[in-house]
Amino acid sequence: MLLSLAWRNIWRNKRRTLITVTALALGVTAIVSIHSYRESVYSVLVQEITAGLVGDLQVHGKGYQADPEIATVVHQPELVEATLAKALPHSKPMRRVVGYVLAASGEASTAALVVGFQPDREQGNQSPLTLTAGHNLADVPHKEAVIGRELAQQLSAQPGSELVLVGQGADGSVANDRFTIVGVADAGSAELNASAVFLHVADAQDFFALGDGVNQIIVHLAASEEDVTAPETSLKSALDLNTLEVLSWNEILPELRNTMTQKRQQQHFVDLVVILIVGLGVLNAMTMSTFERTRELGVLAALGTRRRRLLALIFCEALLQGLVGCVAGTALAAGIVFSLGTIHLGAMSQNDIMGVRFPAVVVMKIYGTGVISAAATAFLTVTAGGLWPAIRASRLEPVEAMRHV
Amino acid sequence: MKILSIVVLSGTMLMAHGPVSRAVQTVAPADVPACPSGADKPNVAALVKRTELILKGNSSIGTITMAIKTTAWSRKLTLKIWARGKDYALVRVLEGGPRETGMMTLKREKQLWNWLPQAGRVIKLPSGMMGDSWMGSDFTNDDLVKGSSLTDDYDSSITGISKVDGHEAWQVVLIPKPNAVVVWGRIDMRVDRQMCLPLDQVFYDEDGKQVRRMLFSDFREVGWRMFPAKFTIEPRESGRETSLTYDDVQFDVGVPDETFSIERLRQGR
Numbered sequence: 001m002l003l004s005l006a007w008r009n010i011w012r013n014k015r016r017t018l019i020t021v022t023a024l025a026l027g028v029t030a031i032v033s034i035h036s037y038r039e040s041v042y043s044v045l046v047q048e049i050t051a052g053l054v055g056d057l058q059v060h061g062k063g064y065q066a067d068p069e070i071a072t073v074v075h076q077p078e079l080v081e082a083t084l085a086k087a088l089p090h091s092k093p094m095r096r097v098v099g100y101v102l103a104a105s106g107e108a109s110t111a112a113l114v115v116g117f118q119p120d121r122e123q124g125n126q127s128p129l130t131l132t133a134g135h136n137l138a139d140v141p142h143k144e145a146v147i148g149r150e151l152a153q154q155l156s157a158q159p160g161s162e163l164v165l166v167g168q169g170a171d172g173s174v175a176n177d178r179f180t181i182v183g184v185a186d187a188g189s190a191e192l193n194a195s196a197v198f199l200h201v202a203d204a205q206d207f208f209a210l211g212d213g214v215n216q217i218i219v220h221l222a223a224s225e226e227d228v229t230a231p232e233t234s235l236k237s238a239l240d241l242n243t244l245e246v247l248s249w250n251e252i253l254p255e256l257r258n259t260m261t262q263k264r265q266q267q268h269f270v271d272l273v274v275i276l277i278v279g280l281g282v283l284n285a286m287t288m289s290t291f292e293r294t295r296e297l298g299v300l301a302a303l304g305t306r307r308r309r310l311l312a313l314i315f316c317e318a319l320l321q322g323l324v325g326c327v328a329g330t331a332l333a334a335g336i337v338f339s340l341g342t343i344h345l346g347a348m349s350q351n352d353i354m355g356v357r358f359p360a361v362v363v364m365k366i367y368g369t370g371v372i373s374a375a376a377t378a379f380l381t382v383t384a385g386g387l388w389p390a391i392r393a394s395r396l397e398p399v400e401a402m403r404h405v
Numbered sequence: 406m407k408i409l410s411i412v413v414l415s416g417t418m419l420m421a422h423g424p425v426s427r428a429v430q431t432v433a434p435a436d437v438p439a440c441p442s443g444a445d446k447p448n449v450a451a452l453v454k455r456t457e458l459i460l461k462g463n464s465s466i467g468t469i470t471m472a473i474k475t476t477a478w479s480r481k482l483t484l485k486i487w488a489r490g491k492d493y494a495l496v497r498v499l500e501g502g503p504r505e506t507g508m509m510t511l512k513r514e515k516q517l518w519n520w521l522p523q524a525g526r527v528i529k530l531p532s533g534m535m536g537d538s539w540m541g542s543d544f545t546n547d548d549l550v551k552g553s554s555l556t557d558d559y560d561s562s563i564t565g566i567s568k569v570d571g572h573e574a575w576q577v578v579l580i581p582k583p584n585a586v587v588v589w590g591r592i593d594m595r596v597d598r599q600m601c602l603p604l605d606q607v608f609y610d611e612d613g614k615q616v617r618r619m620l621f622s623d624f625r626e627v628g629w630r631m632f633p634a635k636f637t638i639e640p641r642e643s644g645r646e647t648s649l650t651y652d653d654v655q656f657d658v659g660v661p662d663e664t665f666s667i668e669r670l671r672q673g674r
Contacts, residue, residue: 071477110533164526169504171502172478173480173501173502173504176504176522178524178526
């Protein structure tokens with residue numbers, strides 16, 4: 001009864017209600033679509049990071065994260081991988097050797113970063129590289145190298161060129177050897193494009209005199225999630241933490257994690273501004289509406305309508321407008337998001353955030369969290385905007401109100 | 406004790422290990438300032454010049470044992486060094502690990518070239534890597550290349566006299582000249598009054614933080630000069646140390662141009 005009364009009341013002045021509802025709806029649309037865009041980007045970003053060079057989790061020799069020395073290794077990686085298979089059944093482990101070298105080809109030479117990986121295991125979108133010329137490393141070690149494209153330019157090298165590497169072995173010896181460049185690749189970030197030399201992990205182990213040791217075992221979980229606390233905990237309890245360390249991708253890239261958290265907090269501020277603008281509109285409309293109906297409300301009061309009921313009536317009117325605005329706004333946002341579908345960021349994707357490539361293609365999705373946050377915002381707005389007029393209406397003196405022109 | 410005095414009396418060198426070849430020249434050349442042992446406040450510029458000339462020589466051929474110690478590993482390499490003036494030097498690894506025996510580093514003016522025996526190639530060191538470790542030691546590539554001179558690039562002063570292990574020494578402070586392009590912000594050096602040779606040098610960066618200390622020891626007589634046969638570098642990083650010990654050295658000898666040829670280096674000879 002109260003609801004239908006409120007529903008009838010809000011449509012008595014259609015134009016005003018439409019304006020109020022539209023303002024609310026646009027606010028909700030803004031919040032939901034910005035939220036969805038950001039979360040969609042983050043989701044792709046997290047996916048790229050966890051599927052690529054960083055992985056969801058990493059196992060290192062103890063102390064490697066704090067001080068990434070070439071000699072800090074995971075010994076007998078096959079044993080760690082066996083434990084891993086038991087603790088996290090559908091995960092995929094990948095061995096990595098990472099070390100700094102001097103790379104030379106012909107007369108040119110420059111500092112570079114060797115990334116030893118397993119070409120037989122890391123294929124498709126799990127490969128740390130996307131070839132732009134030549135072919136990938138053979139599945140068995142063959143003293144081949146694939147290098148980042150900026151590095152190739154710097155060394156004036158191409159597939160077929162010779163590559164000489166010099167570095168320091170884990171035993172202190174001078175590591176030096178000759179490789180054949182078989183491919184040039186996009187290594188996923190500007191930094192790596194300018195420095196990465198991909199070798200077969202066994203060649204890299206030989207080069208750095210690591211024996212059977214590897215610097216990192218990268219773990220790809222069955223499904224890539226932003227929150228990996230649960231698998232991290234179960235892996236930690238399965239491994240010997242006296243000699244090993246287990247880290248999640250967000251512990252490995254804390255800056256990125258912080259940036260994401262910061263951006264999300266900034267979003268709350270934007271939401272607040274939207275609330276404020278829309279809220280003032282609603283307050284204005286509701287005040288006008290109750291003011292215009294002072295006589296009517298006075299009659300209602302004189303007929304014995306309780307103050308509480310009057311308050312509830314006005315409040316219901318506000319809530320109904322809020323609900324309509326929210327539904328319309330979400331529908332509009334969903335329309336925008338789905339019509340955008342997949343966004344190609346083009347030039348923007350050439351930029352890196354904290355050494356991670358900004359994704360080129362973002363698949364837009366509506367995020368429940370965004371809708372909830374928008375609904376909460378809309379509710380707060382109408383509550384704040386409707387409360388004062390409602391209280392005011394409930395406090396009317398019937399006789400005086402009826403005399404109101 | 407008796408053996409030692411016989412050695413001294415017989416005029417051979419005062420040395421603990423291995424023979425040091427007797428140099429041809431037995432009288433100091435005229436451009437080397439005399440040792441002002443008696444003076445409390447000697448001409449400091451002349452003193453610094455003398456130490457520098459003695460440590461570097463005009464040319465030299467020597468055999469050196471390089472011992473590197475870190476918390477993770479320690480190793481020894483035997484090196485042969487040919488040097489001429491401050492611009493040319495060649496170092497060859499006579500004995501080391503299988504991957505580095507035969508490795509050579511050639512210094513030509515400000516450039517460094519390495520012959521890598523396993524790769525079978527020569528590479529030129531890019532200027533950005535001059536600050537990196539040379540062969541895993543606590544010496545940097547820059548230490549080999551550096552043309553900077555204590556005499557030309559630093560202003561020196563004597564701040565006092567102290568005793569180091571029973572030796573009386575002048576305390577010399579070296580501050581870079583305003584326009585000098587040098588690595589260090591300050592060098593403290595203690596110079597033995599009897600030998601006029603440094604006992605140690607402490608290197609500070611531009612912020613006044615100690616970066617490393619170089620110790621000179623095992624002083625031997627080579628020709629007209631006394632010469633520290635052992636150089637030890639202690640970097641700031643604890644647990645690390647690199648020492649160079651001359652097993653054999655000849656100063657002011659002719660070294661043919663061909664020794665410093667890049668062509669020859671490319672052939673790995």
